[in-house]
Amino acid sequence: MTEDIVFWVLAVLAVASGVMVFRFDSMARATYALLLSLLCVGGEVLLLGLDYLGVVIVLMMTIEMALMAVFMVMFMMNPAGLMPMSMLHNKKGAAVICTTVFAALATGILLARWPARRGRPPTDPTMSLGMSLMGPQMLTMVTLGMALFATIVSTVVLSTRRGRYDRFGDDLRTRPADDPVPGGGGR
Amino acid sequence: MSLDLLLLLAAALFSIGLFGALTQQSVVMLMMGLELMLGGVIVGAAAIWHFLTPDAADGQVLVVLAVTVMAVEMAVGFAVVTALFRTREVDTTDMAAELKR
Numbered sequence: 477m478t479e480d481i482v483f484w485v486l487a488v489l490a491v492a493s494g495v496m497v498f499r500f501d502s503m504a505r506a507t508y509a510l511l512l513s514l515l516c517v518g519g520e521v522l523l524l525g526l527d528y529l530g531v532v533i534v535l536m537m538t539i540e541m542a543l544m545a546v547f548m549v550m551f552m553m554n555p556a557g558l559m560p561m562s563m564l565h566n567k568k569g570a571a572v573i574c575t576t577v578f579a580a581l582a583t584g585i586l587l588a589r590w591p592a593r594r595g596r597p598p599t600d601p602t603m604s605l606g607m608s609l610m611g612p613q614m615l616t617m618v619t620l621g622m623a624l625f626a627t628i629v630s631t632v633v634l635s636t637r638r639g640r641y642d643r644f645g646d647d648l649r650t651r652p653a654d655d656p657v658p659g660g661g662g663r
Numbered sequence: 664m665s666l667d668l669l670l671l672l673a674a675a676l677f678s679i680g681l682f683g684a685l686t687q688q689s690v691v692m693l694m695m696g697l698e699l700m701l702g703g704v705i706v707g708a709a710a711i712w713h714f715l716t717p718d719a720a721d722g723q724v725l726v727v728l729a730v731t732v733m734a735v736e737m738a739v740g741f742a743v744v745t746a747l748f749r750t751r752e753v754d755t756t757d758m759a760a761e762l763k764r
């Protein structure tokens with residue numbers, strides 16, 4: 477009973493705050509609405525018995541939305557939301573597409589014959605996840621690790637102001653490079 | 664709480680996120696739509712694990728995958744927005760057709 481009440485409260489909050497993300501004019505409010513929605517997602521995961529993943533989601537989303545708020549202030553057209561303005565395009569077409577997608581998904585969910593539950597939840601799901609990632613799902617873990625490493629490299633390359641063409645000009649064989657702070661021992 | 668209800672919640676979050684990703688002009692708001700869509704994927708994967716295959720950890724691995732994709736999407740998305748703004752002073756999807764100097 478308590479579980480059902482918590483589920484409904486979290487579900488309604490997640491959907492309502494998800495909708496409000498795209499209705500608020502203020503960027504700060506939109507960020508906090510998204511944070512609330514994703515915290516409710518973390519709460520639902522906790523409710524399903526996945527303690528470790530639920531806590532990871534809650535912690536990650538809190539930090540992620542803090543960063544998101546900074547970038548919103550930097551890049552948004554109207555960060556404070558003091559002048560109401562529409563930042564939407566093709567609203568009707570998108571509404572039709574999204575309603576169709578939801579209707580199709582809901583129809584599939586309600587009509588599908590879901591198989592019976594196989595097995596029982598382990599006493600320690602976190603241990604089960606760790607054993608899986610270090611065993612049969614090792615390839616997934618390695619791929620995720622490589623993807624995260626590639627992300628670090630690519631974000632640094634994309635974010636840095638100076639690229640190789642700024643250092644060498646059009647002829648990449650030119651030496652020395654035009655560095656603002658020369659490297660090496662002679663610095 | 665049942666599998667159907669959790670999957671309907673996941674579908675609702677996915678659809679709302681899709682609406683945001685399709686309609687928003689700002690790249691940062693578009694990324695918020697993608698985050699909501701991935702939130703729906705997380706709820707769906709966790710529900711499938713809990714109600715159908717709790718003995719295998721594959722559903723949990725899918726949640727780990729979705730969480731990682733969220734982190735990667737945000738990091739790369741912000742880096743692309745930074746590069747885009749630096750080179751072309753553009754911060755909306757309508758004005759950003761390609762990344763070129």
